[in-house]
Amino acid sequence: MNALQGDRVRSQTSAHSLRQIDDSTTAGLRRIAEADAGTTQRLAELDREWDVDRVLEAEAATMGLVGLGLGLLGKPALLALPALVGGSVFYQAQTGRYPLMPLFRRLGVRTSREIARERYALKALRGDFSSSGETESEERFKFAAEATSSPSLPPPAPDEQEPTAQFGSQLPPTTLRVEMHTDSALNEEIGARTEAELLRLERAGRAAIEERLTELEEEWDIERVLQTNASALVLAGLALGTGFDRRFLALPIAVFAFFAQHAFQGWCPPIPLLRRLGIRTMREIERERYAIKVLRGDFEGLPRPDAPTSERVRAILKAVDA
Structure with missing residues (x-):
């Protein structure tokens, strides 16, 4: 199954x-492959890149409040x-269609899955998955979990009691903005469930892996849930406000x-x-997706670092897209 097959925005893009x-x-x-440098910096840039959801939420909140x-x-x-x-x-x-989406896409705004595609291609280029084939079978799930891990949540500044104190100063990274406003115990619980699922799949075999990848295609991330709930509440409030009571x-x-606060900070009441x-979050879903691909062996047999750059990049993107 192609890594971008379930990307609903991509499917509606020209x-x-x-x-x-x-x-x-x-x-x-x-x-980056030719320079053999810059991978770490680029990974940090990808964490801060605004994806389609964040751009759309900021634009929609602004237009809605103006109206x-x-x-x-x-x-x-x-x-x-x-x-x-x-x-x-x-x-x-529901569908990935939005009036301004063609403009966003022409400007090069990417979906979270397209950004994740580059992130894991960079990790493969760096050799993060190169030892998976040599790992004992019962330990491969641990290797997969570690190889696909992302940077830890940044600690708050000494004078900050809550992450919300960052508002107005430095915006949180796109990939981490929700987790930064989630109780650490909940973040750990979600991560533990992912690792338990990887262990189950390692023991269950290839058929279970394919089934789980299909399930991940259908899983709604937190942005999709928020957009659905927020838009439904907006429409209900407008209907009641114009039809019954302006309050x-x-x-x-x-x-x-x-909605605007969530776009910029990553927090809102729900x-x-x-x-x-x-x-x-999509980061958490994509981490499981690519860990499963490591378990399946998609990144085994990649060209050696001394192979031609074009050959390495083609092979890595083929593994990422498998």
Whole structure:
């Protein structure tokens, strides 16, 4: 199964934009392979890259609040703007289609899965998966978990009691912004469940691995859940506010404000509940996906470091996309 097959935004992107995005990724891998340096810096850059979901959430929250503000200031017809935004976000969460998505994609904004594709290709290029074939069978799940691990959550600054103190100063990395606002015990519990699943798959065999990869394609990450819930609340509040009592318009105002806070900080009121329910970030889902690919042996037999750069990059992308 192709690593990007379940990417709903990618499936709605024009062939021209896809070619530009993929060519840029390949060119970047070749530059790092030829220089034999810069992998660690590039991995850090990928953690901070704004993906489609973060860009969309920031844009939708801004447009929604502007429309509500103008509508409440005496131009009720402009309440159609937040309604359009809410409906568009809901539709995007289900299908990957959004009115501004073609523009985002032409500007090179990538999905979280496309960013993860480059991240794990870089890790393969660095040789993080090279010893998997030599590991004892019963220990391979541990190797897979360690090889696909991402940087730990950064500690707060000495004068910060909570991660939210970062607002207005340095924005948290895209890949970690939700986990930074999740109780550490919950983060550890989610990670432990992933490692337990890897151990089960190591013992269960290839058929179970293929089945689990299919399940991961269907798993909703926390951004998709939030977008669905937030847009539904916006539409409900607008309907009640325009049809019954304008005080109900406080609901979409609050939802869009928290939506913006989530885009920039990674926190909003539903996050603690969703994390307790086990809803994972795309980083956590992709970590399991690529650990399973390591277990399956997708990264075994890659060209040696002294092989031609183009050959190495092609082989690594083929392994990542398998």
